[in-house]
Amino acid sequence: MTVPHRTSIMEIQRILQRKKSWILDNHKRMHSIRMPPTLACTAGNTFNLWGSVYQFRFIHGRDRYSIEVDDQYLVVNIPGYELNWGRVNLILHRWCLNQLINAIEYFIDLWSAILGVVVLSYQVRKMKRRWGTCYWSRGRIIINYRLVHGRKELLEYVIVHEMLHLIEHSHTNIFYTRMREFFPNWMELEADLAILSRCL
Numbered sequence: 001m002t003v004p005h006r007t008s009i010m011e012i013q014r015i016l017q018r019k020k021s022w023i024l025d026n027h028k029r030m031h032s033i034r035m036p037p038t039l040a041c042t043a044g045n046t047f048n049l050w051g052s053v054y055q056f057r058f059i060h061g062r063d064r065y066s067i068e069v070d071d072q073y074l075v076v077n078i079p080g081y082e083l084n085w086g087r088v089n090l091i092l093h094r095w096c097l098n099q100l101i102n103a104i105e106y107f108i109d110l111w112s113a114i115l116g117v118v119v120l121s122y123q124v125r126k127m128k129r130r131w132g133t134c135y136w137s138r139g140r141i142i143i144n145y146r147l148v149h150g151r152k153e154l155l156e157y158v159i160v161h162e163m164l165h166l167i168e169h170s171h172t173n174i175f176y177t178r179m180r181e182f183f184p185n186w187m188e189l190e191a192d193l194a195i196l197s198r199c200l
């Protein structure tokens with residue numbers, strides 16, 4: 001989309017919002033992933049998904065690889081009777097990405113309507129030092145893959161933070177006032193993110 005040179009970012013967001021249904025119909029929101037397909041998954045390990053701890057259960061002799069949640073177990077269905085860790089890690093990694101993408105899409109749609117902004121694209125990355133980033137001039141947000149391990153509200157909190165940067169670029173008082181209105185429990189969320197950051 002081209003805009004006149006001096007158009008303010010607020011105006012760009014307004015135009016994008018007006019064209020939102022057209023944009024979403026014609027260009028399904030782009031997303032991309034940038035990370036190596038590795039997870040620490042070894043026998044006896046537990047796995048944190050959306051803030052809950054699951055134990056692995058491996059079931060052999062299935063038609064194909066698949067993963068499902070059953071009570072406190074993360075069930076990994078495996079074809080044949082040999083356990084190929086590389087393959088299991090890859091399947092688990094893809095499955096987690098899928099979980100994450102579904103949740104990100106849900107929160108972006110929800111908060112686009114509330115904030116009146118348009119996210120043109122998002123990217124999932126493994127990052128060492130931050131939970132998210134916003135490239136407001138490109139309408140793009142970056143979300144840390146590790147958020148799949150925390151409860152979903154933490155992911156929502158980070159997504160809203162980055163989406164709010166699309167209209168309020170820096171951490172001004174207005175920015176924080178709005179975030180605190182949206183998340184009155186923000187102190188608890190920040191504390192939980194600090195705990196989760198130990199796995200970064």
Ligand SMILES: [Zn+2]
Nearest residue numbers: 161162165171
């Ligand atoms: Zn920020």
